[in-house]
Amino acid sequence: MKLSIKNAPYIFIAPFFVLFAIFSIVPIFYSAWLSFYRVEGILSPPKFVGVNNYLSLFQLPRFLNSIRVTFIFTVSHVSIMLIIALILALILNLRIKERNFFRLALFLPVVTSLVAAAIIFKLLLSYDMGLVNLILRWMGLPGYDWLTDPKLALPSIVILCTWRWFGFHMVVLLAGLQNISQELYDAAKVDGGSSLQVTWYITLPLLFPVIFFCIVISVIGSLQLFDEPYILTEGGPADCTRSIAMYLYDTGFLRFQLGRASAIGYVLSVIIFIVTLFQIRILGKQAGFR
């Protein structure tokens, strides 16, 4: 077949649609079908149970707990991380000579794999091999069981994720700040605004679309939390760090309850969709989206 100006674009975009159909569309429909069946193990025949998989989920304390864990994580992680990222972006936006050096140093965790970061933190937070407890003991404080204390396990994961990701959002916010024209600042300075006032009344509102972008993508990522608790705490202690995705993995790949696990996949996607829509409704207007 010969490419002409008419058919060329279709051929050029065909790889996306072929691969998307095979590797995404088929599993998505297959998953929808599975979620209406009871499947215990790969070899047993599926049995139709209607919406039972969905209904029974909401009576499972472990599933409800995973929703709670995921939301507590998302809210604390996103707010702490973005506040840190924003402050650092504002600082780096001042005319600091070593800006490139600091941007590099603070971005480094972003490029390391989640698994590598989680393994390093496993050692860092370990009770008797970790640096954190070493420093605490130096200061005359007791060491803590960061990863096995039910009160500290989830905060430990928040610390790891914040460490890993703040540099990414800092760089995005910094790029947004550099898009704001200098004249606006100069005008505000002439009018006698202090730098805090200028930041609060001029910079932040102008930066809001970028902040909004950071909120939306970090919430979407946080709701799918998996790698970090998988390595760091294995969902424990006592399910304190078992996120929805961890629970899905547990149900599908360790207990082989494939129907129920597929239903969890759909519930998780609907949660992500609703939360994102909600943010666009509430915050999107201020950010200038519709």
Place this chain on the structure above:
Amino acid sequence: MKKKITINWSLGGIYIVLILVAIVTITPFYWGVISSLREYSKLFNPKMWVDNPTLENYVKLFTATSFLRWFFNSLVIAVSHTLLVLFFCSLGGYAFAKYEFRGKEILFLLILGSMMIPIWVGIIPMFLWFSKLRLINTYWVLILPGSANAFGIFLMRQYIQGIPSEMMDSARIDGCSEFHIYYQIILPVIKPALGALTIYTFLFSWNNFLAALIFMRTKDMFTVPVGLSALVGEQQPQYGVLMAGTFISVIPVVIIFLRMQKELIAGLTLGAIKA
């Protein structure tokens, strides 16, 4: 006079904050490296430095585990996946940037919409479906999915839109075929964007965990992250060996990052700010 002093004070404060944060981001790496140089018995109740550094953990890593094989697997997968992504996404982005065709807007929205689908929705049947396709435990299962992806097509379209169309038109008059125009005119001028996409894709593939964890079933097919996570899960994890493996797995990424940080940050902000 007084004013100058306050300015210096606040500038000093800013530097102290920045240096503290930089210490917080760098220290975990430092701790990982020095832990990899410790003897097993010295891991407990450690100090801030190493007294008698040893390479025994690295020797163990290469002799007692399949780390080299995992490293090779990760490399083959990341390189092939990246090459495919560069080809498919530049081709797709070019079509959306420079051609007029029926259904263009809808197809583009469809592609962007695909970014919204979390992998979790289809992950369970993916395993069953990919075993039917005989892809489980092969390199293909990590190379093919996502090799034509929305992010890459979007990034390429943004960049190619800025290229003047005259070059293509005159090439057409000269009787150049459509694929030749892409190959000989477009590809050479979009090198900066390809650079950004290369790093981004390589990092993603090199660090990818979930898919490799689920689809790679035997030890000899593990990628580095999956292999390391298997070592963590052992009865008594050898932390020194683990840190050695972690450190080596981070090296390629850090080298790429240091050499190509401009492209990385440019690509990231192009994607983020324009979106």
